Amino acid sequence: MADFNFSFMGMDAKEQEMRLTRFERDLTAGKDICCLEGEVKAFPKILCKPFLMNYVGLIVCEKGYFCFDVDKKKFTARAGETVFLSEGNNFSIGELSDDLRVSMLFYHVDPIREILGSSIVAMYLYTTLTPEPCYVWTSGEESDLARYIALLGRHRKSAQNPFDNHECKLLLLALTYRLCSIYSRRIIEEKNVAGHKIDTFIKLIRLIEKYYMQERGVAFYADKLCISPVYLTKVVLEVNGQSAHEMIADYVVIEIKTLLRDARLDIKAVARRAGFANQSSLSRFFRLHTGMSPTEYRRTIHVTR
DSSP, X not given: OBOSSSOOOSTXXXXXXXXXXXXXXHHHHTOSEEEOSSOBSSOOGGGSSOEEEOSEEEEEEEESEEEEEETTEEEEEETTEEEEEOSSEEEEXXXXXXXXXXXXEEEOSTTHHHHXXXXXXXXXXXXXXXXXXXXXXXXXXXXXXXXXXXXXXXXXXXXXXXXXXXXXXXXXXXXXXXXXXXXHHHHHHHHOOOHHHHHHHHHHHHHHHHHTTTOOOHHHHHHHTTSOHHHHHHHHXXXXXXXXXXHHHHHHHHHHHHHHTXXXXXXXXXXXXXXXXXXXXXXXXXXXXXXXXXXXXXXXXXXXX
């Protein structure tokens, strides 16, 4: 079987090595989007030992197979399957086939808000529909997913090109909605959740996106949806395994974390932008839902100016 070294056969060996080197460099630097420009025949060395996934990961297996561990649980992905990885888990690559071909995209969820804008609705749906740390699925859309990854990999920000950021935003927007579509279908199939409940769930997320700065009570959203708070909570529990109150709180936490990444904002400014009366109320809320203060959280992340 293939080893983990950058040893490739054929005319494209140098390009393959360059792709893996760039990918590993971006992962090491903690870049928000780490993406391959086309398929590769192996994995970067950093993933061949336990790697803490602070990313959402997407790996399309186009040929051959590879084995991997997620939190010491073993998985195998074969040709025609896609690996969907959630955040916060230890991921490591194991055995590879000699004919392996894969495409990879790893990206942070919180900073993606700045790129996708209001399309966080779709991103939030995607992330809340992933209770397991890993899925290996045949989506039927592997070719399209690999094309998205290749296009994103070719994207390079340039001060001379004012269209780059817009291009990246549109590509991520399209990919995000494609992933949401895949997940919605699988959730309906695997959980036997009726389609109208998924629709209610999506409508709830859109309402949270619009009103979370002013309204954080379940009754408000249930009234907007013309259903009872009890039924709304039941729907949310069936779709993603948490209460409606927890889901609203999670959305607010995502917003606070995004604001905390901006070093230009002090905690008081973060509280004001997140819709809290003062810094103390923000700190109480954040500690209740994350177990740490805003200042403590800020120490764990790289803030940007």
